[in-house]
Structure formats: C-alpha cells, structure tokens
Amino acid sequence: MGILATMAQHERKLIADRTKKALVEKKKRGFVLGTLADLHASILQLECIP
Structure with a gap:
C-alpha cells in the first residue's frame, strides 16, 4: 500500500x-487568468467587444 501512495504522490x-507551466505559458501569451469575480470591469469589457 505504501508504494501505491508514493506513486500517487509523485x-x-x-x-x-505541468499545470503551473501551462498557466505561465498562457499568461505569456496574454490570457487573463482568474475568476470572473477577480476581474475588473475594464477587462470584462475588452473581452466582450467583438
């Protein structure tokens, strides 16, 4: 059982x-990260403009 726990932890x-690296890459490409509650109104307006 200990081996399985170690493998799961790894x-x-x-x-x-992998997730952290993907988020860094998205941020470099200009994606705005965060929840809607965290975003400012100006950012939301920019995303809504076609």
Missing part, C-alpha cells in the same frame, strides 16, 4: 508542475 506532483 503523479500529483507531476500534474501540479
């Missing part, structure tokens, strides 16, 4: 690292 770390 997998969680890999997933977290």
Whole structure:
C-alpha cells in the first residue's frame, strides 16, 4: 500500500508542475487568468467587444 501512495504522490506532483507551466505559458501569451469575480470591469469589457 505504501508504494501505491508514493506513486500517487509523485503523479500529483507531476500534474501540479505541468499545470503551473501551462498557466505561465498562457499568461505569456496574454490570457487573463482568474475568476470572473477577480476581474475588473475594464477587462470584462475588452473581452466582450467583438
């Protein structure tokens, strides 16, 4: 059972690292990250303009 727990913990770390790298790349490309509650009205207006 200990081996499975260790493998699961390692997998969680890999997933977290991959997610963090993806978020950094998105931010570099200009994506606005965060929830709608965190975004300012000006950012929301920019995204709504066609």
